[in-house]
Amino acid sequence: xxxxxxxxxPVFPNPVPKKQRLxxxxxxxxxxxxTHEEEFDASKFGMWLFLTTExxxxxxIFCAYAVFRTLYxxxxxxxxxxxxxxxxxxxxxVLLISSFTAAMSVRCAQLDKQLWLRFNLIVTxxxxxxxxxxxxxxxxxxxxxxxxxxxVFYDYAFAHDPHEPLWWGIYYIGTGIHALHVLIGxxxxxxxxxxxxxxxxxxxxxxxxxxxSALYWHLVDLVWIFLFPLLYLIH
Amino acid sequence: MSQxxxxxxxxxxxxxxxxxxxxxxxxxxxSWRIQIAVLVALLILTALxxxxxxxxxxxxxxxxVTVPHWVNIIGAMVIAVMKATLVCMFxxxxxxxxxxxxxxxxxxxxxxxxxxxxxxxxxxNRDRILDYKAGEIQPGGTGARLNLTNTDGTLRxxxxxxxxxxxxxxxxxxYDSYFAAAADKRKFWFDYYDTYVKDHKTPHRHERxxxxxxxxxxxxxxxxxxxxxxxxxxAEHLPDAARTMSRHGLTPGLFADSAEAxxxxxxxxxxxxxxxxxxxxxxxxxxAADGH
Numbered sequence: 001x002x003x004x005x006x007x008x009x010p011v012f013p014n015p016v017p018k019k020q021r022l023x024x025x026x027x028x029x030x031x032x033x034x035t036h037e038e039e040f041d042a043s044k045f046g047m048w049l050f051l052t053t054e055x056x057x058x059x060x061i062f063c064a065y066a067v068f069r070t071l072y073x074x075x076x077x078x079x080x081x082x083x084x085x086x087x088x089x090x091x092x093x094v095l096l097i098s099s100f101t102a103a104m105s106v107r108c109a110q111l112d113k114q115l116w117l118r119f120n121l122i123v124t125x126x127x128x129x130x131x132x133x134x135x136x137x138x139x140x141x142x143x144x145x146x147x148x149x150x151x152v153f154y155d156y157a158f159a160h161d162p163h164e165p166l167w168w169g170i171y172y173i174g175t176g177i178h179a180l181h182v183l184i185g186x187x188x189x190x191x192x193x194x195x196x197x198x199x200x201x202x203x204x205x206x207x208x209x210x211x212x213s214a215l216y217w218h219l220v221d222l223v224w225i226f227l228f229p230l231l232y233l234i235h
Numbered sequence: 236m237s238q239x240x241x242x243x244x245x246x247x248x249x250x251x252x253x254x255x256x257x258x259x260x261x262x263x264x265x266s267w268r269i270q271i272a273v274l275v276a277l278l279i280l281t282a283l284x285x286x287x288x289x290x291x292x293x294x295x296x297x298x299x300v301t302v303p304h305w306v307n308i309i310g311a312m313v314i315a316v317m318k319a320t321l322v323c324m325f326x327x328x329x330x331x332x333x334x335x336x337x338x339x340x341x342x343x344x345x346x347x348x349x350x351x352x353x354x355x356x357x358x359x360n361r362d363r364i365l366d367y368k369a370g371e372i373q374p375g376g377t378g379a380r381l382n383l384t385n386t387d388g389t390l391r392x393x394x395x396x397x398x399x400x401x402x403x404x405x406x407x408x409x410y411d412s413y414f415a416a417a418a419d420k421r422k423f424w425f426d427y428y429d430t431y432v433k434d435h436k437t438p439h440r441h442e443r444x445x446x447x448x449x450x451x452x453x454x455x456x457x458x459x460x461x462x463x464x465x466x467x468x469x470a471e472h473l474p475d476a477a478r479t480m481s482r483h484g485l486t487p488g489l490f491a492d493s494a495e496a497x498x499x500x501x502x503x504x505x506x507x508x509x510x511x512x513x514x515x516x517x518x519x520x521x522x523a524a525d526g527h
Contacts, residue, residue: 040262041333048336052343059347063354070358073304085285092281100274103265103326110264218327225318229311233288 022195024203040208047212051219054181058223061174065230068170072163079167080235082148087138088232091131092224098127099221102189102214109207114200117210121193124217128186135179143168174227181220188213263331273325277318284314427454 020026033039069076105120147155150172154165192213195201202210287310291302324330329337400408 044332045336045339048339052339055340055343055347059350062347063351066351066355067358070355085288089281089285093278096274096277096281099322099326100270103270103328104267106328107264107267107270110262215327218322221326222319222322225322226315229284229288229315233284233311234308235288 022199022201024206027206043208047215065170068166075161075163075167077235078160083232085232088228091134092228094127094131095221095224098124099218102217106210106214109202109210112203125186125189128182178223185217185220273321280314280318284311
């Protein structure tokens with residue numbers, strides 16, 4: 001009988017049905033790790049390294065914000081008054097709640113609460129969609145239709161300051177790359193949800209993907225925690 | 236508050252518990268009460284930061300006072316850092332995690348801090364002139380620092396005599412120095428011409444050679460050879476490397492199948508010595524015979 005080259009998990013006939021193989025109780029670890037524990041730690045550490053590169057990506061945007069704010073404070077003061085702090089606060093709350101449910105989905109996977117794991121993932125994904133919906137409906141689309149566009153696309157007739165196109169450039173780049181991360185994070189969580197539904201892939205000994213996707217989602221939240229006051233509140 | 240799965244009993248074959256505790260024994264499962272409390276704290280802090288920003292505008296309008304700009308920024312950023320710390324510690328579980336992850340993340344944040352700090356520091360101070368530097372400004376500088384003399388009598392290791400501009404500005408001093416050096420160079424070539432070219436009718440050298448170090452070196456050699464009483468225009472007094480000569484026949488008999496080379500090897504004639512002297516035949520080499 002052919003066997004799989006793993007150390008830990010039960011030996012199945014080959015080929016093993018995918019549904020059986022991906023069930024969390026049947027998951028082993030790669031042969032170059034001694035234990036599943038080590039594989040989990042290595043994977044999580046790699047995720048943290050990746051998150052640092054994400055932080056550095058946004059650091060460039062924050063640095064540009066700081067530099068242009070120092071150069072053109074009037075444009076920045078005018079810019080933050082164009083944004084509605086109520087919309088920003090609403091989106092902050094949406095993201096904070098989704099971050100909470102993402103953390104809870106990890107906990108549910110650790111405790112083998114499959115239904116609650118899926119519930120929390122669904123809430124997180126719905127919050128992600130809500131965030132993007134609010135952003136598009138109440139911010140991007142109305143502002144762009146009024147001509148408040150970045151750089152050379154700027155066509156707003158009632159500007160207070162000649163450097164306002166620069167403010168909109170920073171605004172669209174910062175929130176746009178953040179929104180891209182929201183979509184990517186939602187995609188990751190959707191994949192996790194699919195695997196949870198289809199294979200029951202996550203449980204107390206196998207939740208690496210839940211954990212790493214949740215970490216990514218928390219980073220999205222973390223970036224917004226700084227973008228929100230910088231763009232909406234400081235004037 | 237938080238619970239950890241129990242450790243297995245000691246196993247002699249696996250003293251460190253690597254294999255038999257296959258489960259996630261070290262992983263903390265954070266209590267839902269903590270997570271709820273963190274969420275509530277985050278929402279309250281969000282309300283607080285919005286409230287502070289609104290209150291500032293209200294205070295400025297109602298009481299007709301001007302709140303300094305930094306109050307707004309510092310307040311919002313302090314609250315944002317508090318929120319970020321909560322998210323990192325509890326949602327991202329750095330509080331319960333291996334310290335390596337925290338170290339990596341903090342190192343990254345230090346880099347970000349340096350990055351943003353130096354960029355803004357530079358901008359904020361770019362138009363400032365320190366009082367002790369705000370003296371007379373003159374194009375090219377005043378040369379004041381170069382004219383300082385060492386009056387305290389201390390020895391400074393590794394520092395040679397201080398350059399002095401003699402009271403001139405740096406630009407004027409450099410200008411004069413340049414023309415002094417150019418005059419020296421010009422004088423050298425005039426002397427060269429008078430001494431070696433005009434009387435001895437040696438071949439003319441192009442003026443651009445004056446800039447060439449090797450041309451000067453050659454000229455000095457030229458002078459030295461002339462001073463030793465040697466006639467530089469006679470080929471036999473030049474070193475071997477300066478002469479173009481055929482290298483055929485370096486190895487005797489190498490080109491033996493060539494009738495011409497064989498002829499040269501066997502019987503070198505006086506006419507051939509200048510152009511095709513075989514170095515492989517020492518007896519036929521006139522320079523070897525002269526002791527060169």
